[in-house]
Amino acid sequence: MADLDGILENKDKDYGIGVPVQRDGGFFLKGLDNCDWGLKDRMSRIFNVKTGRTVMLAFDHGYIMGPTSGLERLDLNIVPLIEYADSLMCTRGSLRSVVPSTSNKAICLRYSAGTSILTELNDECIIDPNDAIRLNASAMAVMVSIGGKYEAKTIENLVRTADAGYKYGIPTMGVTAVGKELARDSRYFATASRICAENGANIVKTYYCEGFEKVVNSCPVPIVIAGGKKLEEFDALDLCYKAINDGASGVDMGRNVFQSEAPIAMIQAVRAVVHEGYTPKMGFELFEELRNK
Ligand code: 5RP
Numbered sequence: 001m002a003d004l005d006g007i008l009e010n011k012d013k014d015y016g017i018g019v020p021v022q023r024d025g026g027f028f029l030k031g032l033d034n035c036d037w038g039l040k041d042r043m044s045r046i047f048n049v050k051t052g053r054t055v056m057l058a059f060d061h062g063y064i065m066g067p068t069s070g071l072e073r074l075d076l077n078i079v080p081l082i083e084y085a086d087s088l089m090c091t092r093g094s095l096r097s098v099v100p101s102t103s104n105k106a107i108c109l110r111y112s113a114g115t116s117i118l119t120e121l122n123d124e125c126i127i128d129p130n131d132a133i134r135l136n137a138s139a140m141a142v143m144v145s146i147g148g149k150y151e152a153k154t155i156e157n158l159v160r161t162a163d164a165g166y167k168y169g170i171p172t173m174g175v176t177a178v179g180k181e182l183a184r185d186s187r188y189f190a191t192a193s194r195i196c197a198e199n200g201a202n203i204v205k206t207y208y209c210e211g212f213e214k215v216v217n218s219c220p221v222p223i224v225i226a227g228g229k230k231l232e233e234f235d236a237l238d239l240c241y242k243a244i245n246d247g248a249s250g251v252d253m254g255r256n257v258f259q260s261e262a263p264i265a266m267i268q269a270v271r272a273v274v275h276e277g278y279t280p281k282m283g284f285e286l287f288e289e290l291r292n293k
Contacts, residue, residue: 028052029249031221032202038169039202042138045106046087046171046203047222047249051275054250056224057085057267059094060110060141061254065117070259074098077258084267087138089252092127095135108173108252111140112157122150122177126157129164139171139203140164146192147179155199162200174201175226186211193219205252208243216247227253233260233269237283240273250274262291 025033029043029052047054059078061068071077075098082088087106088099095107109132114124122145132140142161145154158174165172174196178188186209193204197220206215208225216223225243227236236256243251251274260266269287272278278286 029222031197035202036166036169039165039171042106042169043171043202045138046108048086048275052249053244053274054086054224054252055084055267055271055274056087056089056108056250056252057081057257058089058226058252058254059258060090062094063091063110063113064115064121068255070255070263077263081257081263081267084264084271086250089141089254092131092135106138107135108139108141109135109137111137111161111172112142112154112175114143120149121145122148122154124150124154124157126161129161129168129170132164132170133168137170139173141173141175141205142201143177144174144192144196144199144201145177145179146188146195147182148177149179151179155195158196158199158201162202165200165202171202172200173203173205174199176204176206185209186214190215190218193223197221203249208239208246208248212243212248213246222249224248224250224252227251227256230255230259233266233287234280234284236260236266237269237273237278237287238280240270241278241280241283244274262287265290265293 027033074094082103087108089108091110112124112126115121124143140161142158143154144158145151162172176192178192182188189206189209193206193215196204202221204219204223205226225248240251257263257267265287268290269283272286273283
């Protein structure tokens with residue numbers, strides 16, 4: 001019974017008395033220390049653990065716009081870009097019909113759906129969390145329209161999504177929209193972003209604007225920026241650079257990639273700015289080099 005004696009013997013054991021319990025603090029993304037393991041694991045699939053950033057490729061536009069320019073054929077326009085993205089933001093329709101199941105990319109599933117651009121936007125509902133689970137979604141993205149006619153409904157959608165998200169360990173992404181009457185400035189983007197976070201979003205998607213650092217600093221969870229309308233490639237890279245410099249945790253970019261004259265070159269240039277600290281000039285030089293290959 002010598003072994004049992006050894007087990008019961010307190011002598012020479014270090015119980016670490018007085019040393020605070022080591023918690024899983026210092027998670028690489030802000031505001032998530034107290035979330036569950038599964039949720040953090042999914043966040044670690046969306047965001048690169050080394051840089052703390054993501055290049056999310058958005059191609060969910062068709063859910064409100066139909067076959068947008070550059071997205072007429074998802075199989076031809078999007079599939080060749082997938083390998084360069086950290087994460088894909090798309091609807092369940094495009095995921096099942098077009099995205100190869102072997103892509104092994106983090107999926108930020110468009111989780112709310114409703115009215116199209118042919119009528120008033122943002123009158124939305126949400127889909128079934130079981131479908132997000134079946135699709136192995138790494139996040140569920142819900143539109144939140146602040147100051148718009150459907151504000152309460154969109155916030156309820158976010159709240160119900162976050163309820164399901166915390167139940168199943170799937171992060172919720174709040175996608176901010178501001179009402180037609182409101183300025184698209186830091187005051188309203190900060191308000192919309194903060195409302196998303198306070199109501200349970202673990203990631204917020206918003207737009208870059210002057211004073212963007214205030215938007216980032218007043219939001220307790222990571223922010224990614226949408227690219228918005230197509231810009232010249234240099235200007236789009238400049239937008240990424242400024243957003244990252246002001247504290248964004250990445251981009252969720254669509255039109256400025258898939259509407260580029262050279263989408264594969266463009267997404268690689270965006271990656272270089274987001275993950276490798278390229279300046280807009282360096283990023284644009286890379287774009288030119290890759291497009292001429
Ligand atoms: C629309 C979206 C889009 O995914 C988002 O706007 C990103 O695309 P883009 O860079 O083209 O603006 O969420 O609600």
